[in-house]
Amino acid sequence: MSELTSKTCASADSMHEAALKAKVVLEALPYIRQFHGQTIVIKYGGHAMVDETLKRQFALNVILLKYIGLNPVIVHGGGPQIGDMLKKLNIVSQFRDGLRITDEATMDVVEMVLVGKVNKQIVNQLNLQGAKAVGLSGKDGQLIKARKLEMVLERKDMPPEIIDLGKVGEVLEINTKLIASLEREGFIPVIAPVGVDDEGETYNINADSVAGAVAGALKAKRLILLTDVAGILDKDKRLISSMNERQAMQAIENGTVTGGMIPKIKCCLEAIHSGVEKAHILDGRLENSLVLELFTMGGIGSEIVAG
Numbered sequence: 001m002s003e004l005t006s007k008t009c010a011s012a013d014s015m016h017e018a019a020l021k022a023k024v025v026l027e028a029l030p031y032i033r034q035f036h037g038q039t040i041v042i043k044y045g046g047h048a049m050v051d052e053t054l055k056r057q058f059a060l061n062v063i064l065l066k067y068i069g070l071n072p073v074i075v076h077g078g079g080p081q082i083g084d085m086l087k088k089l090n091i092v093s094q095f096r097d098g099l100r101i102t103d104e105a106t107m108d109v110v111e112m113v114l115v116g117k118v119n120k121q122i123v124n125q126l127n128l129q130g131a132k133a134v135g136l137s138g139k140d141g142q143l144i145k146a147r148k149l150e151m152v153l154e155r156k157d158m159p160p161e162i163i164d165l166g167k168v169g170e171v172l173e174i175n176t177k178l179i180a181s182l183e184r185e186g187f188i189p190v191i192a193p194v195g196v197d198d199e200g201e202t203y204n205i206n207a208d209s210v211a212g213a214v215a216g217a218l219k220a221k222r223l224i225l226l227t228d229v230a231g232i233l234d235k236d237k238r239l240i241s242s243m244n245e246r247q248a249m250q251a252i253e254n255g256t257v258t259g260g261m262i263p264k265i266k267c268c269l270e271a272i273h274s275g276v277e278k279a280h281i282l283d284g285r286l287e288n289s290l291v292l293e294l295f296t297m298g299g300i301g302s303e304i305v306a307g
């Protein structure tokens with residue numbers, strides 16, 4: 001009798017669990033419907049590539065998006081990975097306003113690590129899990145046309161200072177036709193943030209900027225930046241779930257947001273300005289963060305919306 005009771009309980013438990021799972025799947029239905037056929041640009045930052053489990057989870061999340069009818073486009077970073085390689089080669093690297101000062105030798109290492117290593121690891125991981133992923137640098141099909149970035153520092157009562165960052169570039173144009181044709185054939189484009197100009201010069205571009213430019217050029221439904229914090233935090237370090245363009249600008253102006261978060265928010269704002277509906281910033285170190293952000297009511301990170 002007691003055995004029967006415990007069996008009955010076990011099966012009631014598993015029924016309950018199964019019912020919960022079905023509920024979770026069904027709750028995602030309105031979001032799946034909303035995003036079906038839409039392009040989602042995901043910036044996969046170097047700090048979010050923590051370990052093999054997390055890398056595999058990321059690939060599975062992206063593949064799920066593809067299978068349910070979204071068009072994920074990945075733009076990846078790899079700042080920490082570049083840093084490690086430069087250290088091994090005894091090349092000192094310096095940053096100015098979050099951008100790596102890039103001389104010829106550093107450019108070679110940046111391209112080698114981003115295109116030759118990080119890009120291929122992501123492509124490999126996606127393909128191993130059943131996707132058709134294609135790795136591209138900005139040189140392939142002239143995907144990212146770039147020019148040298150002119151950093152101008154305004155100074156009070158003095159002429160502005162021009163800062164030479166070497167081979168750091170900014171995006172001029174994205175070859176959207178190439179991305180669209182890959183999408184049509186069911187491929188997931190995986191893009192390394194290396195650009196090229198008309199003379200064939202190579203440029204190192206911040207991956208957030210490339211992701212913003214790709215999202216804007218594709219008029220993506222969403223731009224998602226995966227980083228190493230929960231999202232945009234207020235002065236008391238509490239997560240701000242949602243803010244509009246005006247509030248985001250204020251957060252920069254009043255110093256709530258500093259350091260690497262400033263260019264992130266700026267590229268979200270530019271993307272929204274170019275027609276992207278919403279931009280999200282979330283913690284890529286959290287398992288299944290992409291699915292949780294896109295398919296649950298409140299999401300887990302911060303969103304920036306027009307207005």
Ligand SMILES: Nc1ncnc2c1ncn2[C@@H]1O[C@H](COP(=O)(O)OP(=O)(O)O)[C@@H](O)[C@H]1O
Pocket residue numbers: 045046047048077079098208226227228229231232233234256257258259260261262264
């Ligand atoms: N208000 C803020 N909310 C969240 N992060 C902030 C804020 N202000 C500054 N930051 C910093 O911005 C960092 C994210 O930028 P960055 O290090 O460039 O990320 P990534 O390497 O992923 O591109 C956070 O780790 C945090 O230290």
Ligand SMILES: CC(=O)N[C@@H](CCC(=O)OP(=O)(O)O)C(=O)O
Pocket residue numbers: 044045046047076077078079080082098099100110168169193204205206207208
């Ligand atoms: C000009 C510039 O700074 N380029 C970056 C490109 C990689 C990047 O942006 O990677 P994360 O997103 O992982 O930081 C760099 O050299 O580190």
